[in-house]
Amino acid sequence: DVPHFVQRNLDNHQSRNRLAIENDHITRHYGISWVLKHDWYHVLLGWNTFYSIVFLLALWTFWIIMFAVFYQTIDRSSPEKDCGLGIKGNPIEFHGAFAFSLETCTTVGYALPSGTNALFVNCPGLQLAIYLQMVWSMLFNALILAFFFARLGRCDARGTQSLFSNKAIIEEKGGKWLFHARVYDFDSAKPLIEAHVRLYTAKWNNYNRPKDRGEQPSLWQTTRVLSPSDGLGSVLYTSIPTCVTHHIDAYSPLSPPLAQKSAGVVPGHGLVLREADSDTFNRDGYCCPVCGETYASLENLKRHINYTKLYKKKDKTPIEGSHQDETIVTPELTNKFVMSEDELRESLKDKEVILVVEGMEPLVSGTFQALQSYTAEDV
Template sequence: MDAYIFSLETIMTIGYGAPTDDIFYGGCTSIATLLTLESFAGIILDSVCIGIFYARFSRANTCERRKHQLVEAHVRLYAVRHEAEDDADEPNDFLFQCHQMRVQQPDDDCGAMLLMVLPQVVVHRIDQWSPLFPPECLPRDGGDPKTCASYPDPTQRQVDIDNGSRDGGLPGDPKLYKEPTKMQIMNHIRKSGLEVVVILEGIDSSTSNTMQARNSYTDEDIAWDATFERCVIKTSRGLCIDFDRFHLLKPAPLDAKRCVMSSQF
């Protein structure tokens, strides 16, 4: 028992003995048990306190606007559609299918890379390969995989055909699909319970740790015919980002190409 008390006092660095000449407490079993329990309680208390302080100071707050930028940031878009199967036995039998959404800006063929120095606008074009495209506007026979979506063929982009970087028909060729209206797109998103998931990934320049940020948008989160307010202001010291206007929206102009350019600078 003396050896156990001596080893416990040594490893826990709690000091030897008491205000007596006997540093081993006379080999008392009760004292040895009490020292052991108090030592474990001290370890647990230290761990809890350190964990609380670490969690508090490492958690980001709304008021914190640090200048640490994300390096090699890139974005991915996915759409989850809750579709009812035609041959389902139960009325509540749904097929939860995840679809990839091609990104036009930044170009996902180049990795959809983002330079997070200034606010960035991510553009997904609702073409015939987009999961946001109403199915009633697609050909009934499924069509050609080169000109419209056909599961499980890879998802294409209409912009690649428009700029001539991919075969898929000439500009004057008749379209096999119908151009959807805004109301058709809205009804499709609402009917299918579509949810858009945006994943942003990058490297923290201060710690070199990889971080991910995920956001999801449903029908209630989508603002139609709107664009972002100007949040980048040019001052005598350079460009300044007004984060109080970061999420503000305004009516979008008829020319979609002017939406992005005029909203940021």
């Protein structure tokens, strides 16, 4: 059983669009305080709305109480001086200081508890405390406005309206193996803007082998999209149920490694290639090992070898090192990429195909992501 990055934890086989990844190492070495220090706003935005409102109200109330304590302390520090808070010789009580602090914070009119204009004349210390509370209050109001705007207008939940088929299909068509999954938007009357799809394959077999060699393991592998072609940005119109197709070719992370090795295609050198690009003459996918000429299709390479063999025979060119040399032009050279259904089933066992649909929500222009996952049993 392979671990699932994307869990299908919503009804109707959909996912909550959260990856099952924990940053164990980072949390242990940097601690949560590191991220709070550098990006506290987005940590706060990520909290549940209810908890964040409770937290912000608690913070607001805490500072009102703190300022109430300051006012009480200031008033008590010189009981004989009339600042208009308490009566001369009788400093303000806590509940009075709290009401004054609340009044200052919310700027609801202005009345001094012991109504004189002493505040404006006598007490610079008290004026400083009022000034600081008003600065704090202004900044806090700005924060709470920004927070509510961002939290209520956020679009990450919009992804739940992007629906994916429960099962993916693999069909063999004209000698090609195609992987299909379907995407459809629930709110199809209000089309998404610039929706597009990406595919990844998580491969668990041999995950540790590159690590043992001191190389970077590539657990997630980019998987090319044949339709809607990733060459054109794999853009989707999700208001109509749309098939997302991947060609399981000699370069696909889904195909069995043995079948990949026996195919006569050029190596990818770390790039993720598609056979379809050479099939349509956009790129040469086959190379003649004798003269170095490259060809887009296997048929063209075969024609080249057969034709060159014919006239080299007529020219009486020495066999060694020529197109007639069977140690160079081996029969495997013109092997097509072939695999059986059983090989493909075996190859899918350690894999999870992950579909990522991204789009823009038309009302507030926020971007979002929707995820779905297919393992061998979902195909």
